[in-house]
Amino acid sequence: MLTIEGLNTHYGASHVLQGVDLVVPPGGICALLGRNGVGKSTTLRSVMGLVTPTSGKVLLNGVDIAGWQPHRIARAGVAYVPEGRLIFPDLSVIENIKVAERTPAKQWPLPRLLDLFPSLRERARNRGSNLSGGEQQMLAIARALASDPKVLLLDEPSQGLAPLVVRELARVIQILRDSGVTILLVEQNMKLAEAVASTLHIMVKGRMVYGASPDRFRAEEAEIRARYLTV
């Protein structure tokens, strides 16, 4: 579904992504782990076209979308839930979703989104800035789904959320997986990543250094954590 090959991205002089390779199979959930600043968010931003990669390929169903403008990448079927959610603060919940819904959604029409996120239904007319952090996160996901994406990029969705809300988030991600949405998930919350992911990947200094199934990851967890994840 989504294949990243030898992706390099620079911010000015700093070489952030140094040949990233990753395969996200159809319907799979790939969790991307790693310490702060290793290039996880930059990987998502490069896929989305928000930063232009210097070289490498991003293949969406075989089509190289690397270097495309973000709106074209979105129309090709990639949706983005950014770190910090970035809800439009002065738009209502419904309006936030409408921005992404360019044509009437077939897979995720508004009623289905509101069924998936009951808290948003109650707050449909509220402005984005009046929502709690958890509600904003749900809205950011609903907004991304409104474009009927093939691939969903989720950047640290659990950041700053209470444990109860993180559990709700896990439930939603599992529902999305069961509906066949392919997800590339950047996450610091290991428990959440293990619970939902079909494969776990670890980045160090702009490169992929590890990839495994959750079972194998659990077996090696102590060693992997010490080597790649703890500061």
Next chain:
Amino acid sequence: MDFLAFLVTQCLNALSQAALLFFLGCGLTLIFGIMRIVNFAHGAFFMLGAYVGWSAVYVTGSFWGALVAAPILVGGFGAAFEMGILRRLYGRDGHSFLMVTFGLTLMMGEAIRLIWGVAALQVVMPQSLSGIVFILDEPFPIYRLFLAGAGIVVAVVIWQFLERTRLGLLIRATSQNAEMVHALGTDVRLVRSAVFGIGCGLAGIGGVFAAPMVTASLGMAPNAVIDTFVIVIIGGMGSFLGSMIGALLVAFVQVFGSYYFPDFALAFMYLIMLTILVVRPGGLLGKEA
């Protein structure tokens, strides 16, 4: 003279003045809200509107034709300028925009001088608007009444456009987070071009409305641009409602100030701006301090 009649006619006067200021301020604030740039050429687009209006009346023989043609032509020119020139400057600091739009002001002034000449051009108002009516036994020009009404109509139309149409929604979203709108599948470059065109078109229609009262002349641009900056600063850069309140405030101060204290009329406008900036540095409805 009856004080009530005086009050009513002066208020109507101020409303018609506010309408003109609003056509300018609303476009400027929309452009700022989306692009974070100050369009120094806004007064020149206002002036261009008056001249194009004069030609449209000359060609079609109808003031109403001018009201339709001028905003389309001036707005189209604005959108083309955004696509051809301004678009290359996004990502640079604000100075380059100020330089380019200031340069455009000079070039438009010269172009207008070459095309239409230096003499002020009288735009004839339609017969139906040229008389006077009596309001509480006080004579009042119909045209000013018409202007006040047009201001209200345009304000409602723009408000409904922003609230109810898809493009309006995208404009509001882009002013809050352009990158996110882009990532959600809308080409924000087109939104920017559209807003710049709409803003310039509004200035253009303002020029047509103003022309029968002040004539189309080369002095229009500098006068207009200063008043416009004042209302947008008072109302808060980027706020549509703010530009409406700013236009009303400035118009009322100008009209009543020049009646009671003719020597200080101009000073009042700046005094109000100063006071508001001290109390609310971002303007009445502005977010950024």
